[in-house]
Amino acid sequence: MKPPPFEYHAPRSVAEAMEVLAAAGPEGKVLAGGQSLIPLLNMRLAAPGHLVDVNRLTALDTVEVEPGGVRVGALARHARVERSAEAAAAQPLLRQALRLVAHPVIRNRGTVVGSLVHADPAAELPAVLTLLGGSVRLARPGAVRDVPAAGFFTGPLESAAAPGELAVSAFFPASGPRCGTAFHEVARRHGDYALAGVAALVRLDDGLRVTAARAACVSAGPVPVVVDVTGHARADGWAAAARAVAERAEPEDDIHASAGYRRHLTGVLAERALREAALSAASGEER
Ligand SMILES: Cc1cc2nc3c(=O)[nH]c(=O)nc-3n(C[C@H](O)[C@H](O)[C@H](O)COP(=O)(O)OP(=O)(O)OC[C@H]3O[C@@H](n4cnc5c(N)ncnc54)[C@H](O)[C@@H]3O)c2cc1C
Numbered sequence: 001m002k003p004p005p006f007e008y009h010a011p012r013s014v015a016e017a018m019e020v021l022a023a024a025g026p027e028g029k030v031l032a033g034g035q036s037l038i039p040l041l042n043m044r045l046a047a048p049g050h051l052v053d054v055n056r057l058t059a060l061d062t063v064e065v066e067p068g069g070v071r072v073g074a075l076a077r078h079a080r081v082e083r084s085a086e087a088a089a090a091q092p093l094l095r096q097a098l099r100l101v102a103h104p105v106i107r108n109r110g111t112v113v114g115s116l117v118h119a120d121p122a123a124e125l126p127a128v129l130t131l132l133g134g135s136v137r138l139a140r141p142g143a144v145r146d147v148p149a150a151g152f153f154t155g156p157l158e159s160a161a162a163p164g165e166l167a168v169s170a171f172f173p174a175s176g177p178r179c180g181t182a183f184h185e186v187a188r189r190h191g192d193y194a195l196a197g198v199a200a201l202v203r204l205d206d207g208l209r210v211t212a213a214r215a216a217c218v219s220a221g222p223v224p225v226v227v228d229v230t231g232h233a234r235a236d237g238w239a240a241a242a243r244a245v246a247e248r249a250e251p252e253d254d255i256h257a258s259a260g261y262r263r264h265l266t267g268v269l270a271e272r273a274l275r276e277a278a279l280s281a282a283s284g285e286e287r
Contacts, residue, residue, distance in 0.1 A: 003041035009052045017054055018141050018166050024050035026163040031055070032114035033077065035106050060168060065090045069134070069173040074166070078107035078115070090174045092280075093132065093181035093199060097124040100183060103191040113167050116152070119159040122193040122219045124183065126153050130224040131199050131216035134172045138165045146171070153223040179203045180280030182273040185218060186265050188256060194218050195257045196265035198245065200273035202233075204281045210234050213241060213278075215270050219262060220249035233274070242271035 009024075011017040021028045027049035031037055040046040054060065054075060062073035063084045070087045081087055082098035101107055101115070101124050115125045116136055129136075129149040136147050138161055147160045154160055161167055175181060185197030197218035203211045213233040217225045227248045229241035246267030251259045 001042050001044060003038075004044060004047040006041075006048055006051045009050060010056055011052065011054070012056055014057055014059055014139075014166070014168065015141075017052055017057060018139060020050070020052050021166055022141050022164045024048075024052065024164070028052055028164065030114075030117075030166060032074065033106075033110035035102070035110040036114065036118045036120070054166070062169075063087050066171075069132075069171055070094060071169050071171050072112045073169050074111060074113040076112055078102075078110050078112060079104065081112050082107060091132070091172050091181075093128055093175070093183060093201070094172055096181060096183040097128045097199060100124055100185055100194070100197070106191075113170050116170055117159050117161050117167050119153050119155075119157055119223075120193070121153075121156050121222055121224065124185070124194070124197065124199070124218060127197070127199050127216040127218050127224040127226075128183075129170060129172065130226050131201055131214060132173050132175070134170060136161070136167055137169045137171070138162075139168045140165050144168075149224075156222045175201060175203070178205065178281055178284075180277040180282070182276035182280065184269040184273045184276070186269065196220065196249075196251065196262045196269055198266060198269040198273045200270065200277040202274060202277040202281050204278070208282055210278070213274060215241075215245045215274060217245065217249050217266055217270075220251050220266055225249060229274070238271055238274045238278070241274055242267050245270035245274075 009020045029048035031053045060073040061075040064071045065086045088095040183199045185194035187194045199216045210233045213230045227245045232241040232244045249266045251262035
């Protein structure tokens, strides 16, 4: 199918893009990598009156390591962030997750910020941003706001980005010393959206005791589910912590898998991810 008619805009500056979007209001949609939006348009599941193509806004094609974390501009493609050694050094979970996003051709076009705004509960990056306690920067003419991940994902394919707002960047906090991360998932075919997936973060003290252990689940509810399992890990070990993660997941049946199977997978993947994150925290090396 072909998309419904729309007016196409190709602003040359961030200021112009914000003006066009603000004028379009609820009728406006940002076109970034187009890897999610174009299929939605072609299937006529979205019918915006105005499409605002941000691909000429090179000022937003940035990956910057700031004190405390990595700021990814709205035009930075998955592939660019995945290949950034500086970003991976500051926050290894970014690269660990991006390797699992779709196929290389899709990662060459799709953007990190586009994936966050798209807010697919089966996507890796919303889980990563929520696990790390990151944020998304939203702008409209004369106003900028940073929305914490905990309040950014409001439902399946729903985010806090309001009509007329441009997401200009996302901030992924660094994890710091004695901290390890890992991401494990299962998909029916390589590159497909995951049936289940778990990102884990473990922090140890100098005596290698667990001071923090958290996991974020993919495809386990309408928005990313983050579970703090520090107490379980300290008292009963990683298997008990993983069971606690699986219990908090709220997967649904669909044509690909039953809810019960997804919950089982979530528990298995949680144990793998938590153990790997702990090993990485202890050794200081990424697995
Ligand atoms: C075959 C296939 C497999 C895939 N597999 C996966 C997968 O396994 N995991 C995964 O996470 N993703 C997967 N994707 C999706 C891919 O990662 C997309 O690139 C990503 O979800 C959206 O990024 P985009 O830049 O293409 O955004 P677009 O498609 O351009 O936009 C997506 C949505 O976000 C909005 N938007 C984008 N940028 C902004 C902005 N700066 N400000 C405000 N709104 C904005 C758009 O208006 C639109 O509503 C897959 C896609 C395909 C086609």
